[in-house]
Amino acid sequence: MSIRSLEEIGNKKELSRDLNKLAVIYEYLGRLDEAEKECREAIRIYPDFAVAHNNLGVVLYDLKRYDEAGEEYREAIRIYPDFAVAYNNLGVVLYNLKRYDEAGEEYREAIRINPNYAVAHYNLGNLLNARGRKEDAEVEYREALRINPDLAEAHGNLGILYWKTGKKEDAKKELEIAKRLFDEQGREADVKKTEQLLKSLKV
Template identity: 30%
Template structure:
């Protein structure tokens, strides 16, 4: 498999072009991305809801290596147009560039919920599987030096995918709608030699295709969402310190919620697990709450066994009804193990502390 990032320019329908939007497309076609961004911003000032223009802005920001700005644009697109798979795909590309493979995986799976025959997402998802496996083998080698079996497995992944130790190739989508008009051809962009290569331009959206065979790597549904750090010791007793702002009762309630979350995940009691989250919970990948819950149901119940340890929790308060807890999470299933630092942010809803945000902090 080639280690390049395949990228196609945005395909507009003929009716979508007008004034600065047409100028923006011309600028994109010749690689003048700064001018394209200026033209797109002018057009969006007058037409803020135009999906094609917003998509093209995200693509232009990507080409300018303004990845965080592009993530914001594509995240807003998947919120406003959840039926379009291409913004999800490009979110995955950007997440993968920065090593955020779990978030990339979630974005691709969200694209496949509505478009299961979207070939680009299937191919990219296979690459994300391989990247996650590669990262897991890297950690295993550090923990178990000299284990030839681990090194052989990592070499097998590298041979199958052609990847280097930290590279995950992905394809950027170029169409903001699945059934776009005839695409405009564009010259290929040069490929860089850095670990994350530059895009090579394609000229049309990927046609529906059969899902490619998966690589021989651990099942992605056995890999937890990586977020984390600090412990509840076996038996449920906590070692904690707070910022001095939370009352003793609230601190105990926050830690009790953390223990409920840990215990229900370990027991694979998915209903109780999801009940620990606030109705206002914001999934980190920008997917809808319903899509996120569907993904979590699969990942919580899929492994034959799960054991979660939470170590050294540290509790603090951000506002009157908001608190956070940071801890070290140790995840073990029958097929995968990991250790991460995690932060759960909680809000007090009707006297209950519930999780409103979850993120990895180290």
């Protein structure tokens, strides 16, 4: 390959990365149509950019276009087979499509690649909890919190699980931690939801 060809590839990668960064900003601002456009342009310029495929999947998921999101996550994994985030995100899509066994497989693959992936442990905990496997769910929530003690959602869901299994003091402790973390993170809506939950559960 010539030096010029290598330079052209490098320039394409750099431009694609810049467009992908712009897409991430648009997604954060909730400007999803613009985010989708920039992701697709990044991929057009550099088709093997796994991160752009993953980010397009995130945008399509936000738009509730779950099947399309799944396709993008699978493409990201095809390009980069050790992409733990893409496996986790694919698991979330499959969970929303009620394909629970497949979702579990994707979460576990994400964890196999990165055992310290707190969000994947949390998502697997949610799946196990929904399937009635409360002891296994507790293990995953606790592992998520061992890795990331500031994962407010895990404290909240562990608190609900404790309440359902009769551990009311533990439930109160976890829900209060969740409320504090949500407050520290400036997530006012989640603070109010947790306050209402504490009142309704009478813990």
